[in-house]
Amino acid sequence: MRFDNLYSHDFARVAVGVPQCRVADPAFNAEKTIALLRQAAADGVAVMAFPELGLSAYSCDDLFHQRALLDGCEAALAQVLAATQTLPLVAIVGMPLRVEQRLFNCAVVLLRGRILGVVPKTFLPNYSEFYEARQFGSGEEATVDSVTLLGQQVPFGSRQVFSAEDMPLLRLHVEICEDVWTPIPPSSFAALAGATVLVNLSASNIVVGKAAYRRQLVSQQSARCLAAYVYSSAGAGESTTDLAWDGQALICENGELLAESERFVRDSHVVTADVDLERLARERMRQTSFGDSVRLHAAAVGAFRQVPFELGLDRDRPLALHRRVERFPYVPADLGRRDERCQEVYNIQVQGLTQRLASSGIGKLVVGISGGLDSTHALLVAARAMDALGLPRTHIIGVTMPGFATGERTREQARRLMAAVGCEAREIDIRPSCAQMLRDIGHPHREDQPVYDVTFENVQAGERTSHLFRLANLAGGMVLGTGDLSELALGWCTYGVGDHMSHYNVNASVPKTLIQHLVRWVAETGQLGAGTDTQVLHDILDTEISPELVPGALQSTEAVVGPYALQDFNLFYTLRHGYAPSKIAFLARHAWGEAYAPAEIKRVLRIFLQRFFKGSQFKRSCVPNAPKVGSGGSLSPRGDWRAPSDSEAAVWLADLDRIPDERA
Structure with missing residues (x-):
């Protein structure tokens, strides 16, 4: 097994073929279908769908009752079936099929010269421009559950799930066009029966507005079913006697559009996407309501027949993802969506804080201001909360507390920031009280013989905290926390x-990479009010992240814990999806390309695993109240993450060590 093969990480490459067709010319249609199948197989596709009635064309009308056409379709199917003998992918083609003196609109599932099954259409549209009940019968009217086709005895019926034994998470269900337009599509029950990839062979003519509706329909069905949904449409060559055709092909996963074909294309074409089967399986496992639905609909689920097959995957072949993996999963790449995300997160934080202040009857806040990123954003949220409550910003007491290693740059930024916000600004030099504490506990540090150990660092952090809480007592306020999600995940915070x-923390579920964008968004959109000097916010964004606790050379946080860009990536896929380290490294390599070498990705991930799974959970087990801002998760023991404080990291590190050093 290669770790640079997408199938080794439970991805499946699926495709939709939109071949050029000719009405009532099965041989031509088979030739075009086979050409696209070979193209897809060369690209590593595992499952490929084609349009409804693609071997005959959908717009044949009463020609469907002509024996010559029906015989020609079976001959065309034989051509396609023969071509699949050397192709390692499941092909799903549409055709009319005679069964027990009835005609059915069918999908035929093929693999390596074998017919896995035949699925008839259940719901036949017979309204507006559709007259399918004139030619076809519903699959519910069938009196048999198997048919003989091209010399093979094969399952027949709409309640089939095709299961890949050599890729257990790949389980297919097929429905046809109108089936998904109904209140309860057959695929809904199929998903409850275990199908993870739902395939729809559609023809679907085009009218104004229909493309957007299809997109919405397919996306929502994939979301409701926690599944992938692969949808085809008929394209060039269908009859335009009364209709037109756009060839829209869609691939969605759990509500997200992964791929869409170009519409109104004259030539045959293919659209592909890599579906994350593990993501779907984990979402079903996580969302207990999915299991409740399985139980509630046990009779319908039990009616499905499981059809096993072996795909014959080549996991020794390097096969990179055909899928966009965002470098910053907490931050949308699209600028419009990014602004929308920032506004939503900011509003959630402000709403959480205003409610806490209102319910407690406390009208003042105390915030420690370091001149760094996290305390800056906490102060920005506090300012907007005071505005929302109709209170002056002077009800915020901002306190900068320089210590032994505080730099002039951050000290000055803290002052400028408080002035820009308009809060009450205070400055307390903590060095005298820290020196007294060091003497009181018998620490060996002396000015002429410095000892810069963890006690020296934490005495400063502790003194700052003590000042904040006692100042809050004196002022009748509450201490606003500043620590973020990334720091909590890495245990990069002092217990x-x-x-x-703190008394309340607005940043606890916001990762460092998102906080950077939030501060920039506040600066660029004038959230502090017209005429406010926001240059200080840009200066803070350009400042090296550092605890500033040891005199001398600047302490770089990222030099110790690794780049936050990578660590937030690691956190997202660990916390939100529970992926194994080897899969996270595979995704990171794909997302970051040459920006980080494979060895660096592996090194940083090792730091994350050691810090996240062993040694820092006790800090996460007792954190202040804080609003959850996103589906990426929080680490509150009252929310998304409950874990023992004394667990081991061995299994995660062992999985990471399976990756060859030259490949992350």
Whole structure:
């Protein structure tokens, strides 16, 4: 097994073929279908769908009752079946099929010269421009559950799930066009029966507005079913006697559009996407309501027949993803969606804080201001909360507390920031109290013989926290926390002090990479009010992230814990999806390309695993109240993450070590 093969990580490459067709010319249609099948197989596709009645063309009308056409379709199917003998993919083609003196609109599922099954259409549209009940019978009217086709005895019926034994998460269900337009599509029950990839062979003529509706329909069905949905449409060559055809092909996964074909294309074409089967399986496992639905509809689920097959995957072939993986999963790449995300997160934080202030009857906030990123954003949220409550921003007491290693740049930024916000600004030099604490506990640090150990660092953090809480007592306010999700995940916070403990924390479920964009968004959209000098926000964004606790050379946080860009990536796929480290590394390599070498990706991921799974959970088990802002998760023990404080990281590290050093 290669770790640079997408199938090794439970992805499946699926495709929709939109061949050029000719009405009532099965041989021509088979030739075009085979050409697209060979193209897809060369690209590593596992499952490929074609349009409804693609071997005959959909717009044959009463020609469907002509024996010559029906015989020609079976001959065309034989051509396609023969071509699949050397192709390692499941092909699903549409054709009219005679069964027990009835005619059915069918999907035929093929693999390596074998017919896996035949699925008849259940719901026949007989309104507006559609007259299917004139030519076809519904699959519900069938009196047999198997048919003999091209010399093979094969399953027949709409309640079939085709299961890949060599890829257990790949389980297919097929429905046809109108089936998905009904209140309860057959695919809904199929998903409850275990199908993860729902395939729809559609023809679907085009009228104004229909393309957008199809897109919405397919996306929503994939979301409701926690599945992938593969949808085809008929394209060039169908009869335009009364209709037109756009060849829209769609591939969705759990509500997300992965791929869409170009419409109104004259030539045959293919659209592909890599479906994350593990993501779908984990979502079904996580969402207990899915299991409840399985139980509630046990009779319908039990009616499905499982049809096993072996795909014959080549996992020793390098096969990269055909899928966009965002470098910053918490931050949309699209600028419009990014602004929308920032506004939504900002509003959630503000709403959480205003409610806490209103319910507690407390009208003042105390915030420690370091001149760095997290405390900056907490102060920005506090300012908007005061505006929303109709209170002056001077009800915020901002306190900068320089210590032994505080740089002039961050100290000045803290002052400028408080002035820009308009809060009450205070400055407390904590060095005298820290020196007294060091003496009181018998620490060996002396000015002429410095000892810069963890105690020296944490005494400063502790003194800052003590000042904040006592100042809050004096002012009748509450301490607003500043620590973020990334720091909490890595345990990069001191237990019981300001970046860990507070009365309320607005940043606890916001990762570092998103906070950077939130601060920039506030600066660029004038959230602080017209005429406010926001240059200080840009200066803060350009400042190296550092705890500033040891005099001398600047302490770089990312030099210790790794780049936050990678660590937030690791956190998202660990917390939100529960992926194994080897899959996370595979995704990171694809997302970041040459920006990070495979060895660096592996090194940083190792840091994450060691810090996240062993040694820092006790800090996450007792965190202040904080609003959850996104589906990417939080680490609150009252929310998304409950874990033992004394677990081991061995299994995650062992999985990481399976990756060859030259490939992450």
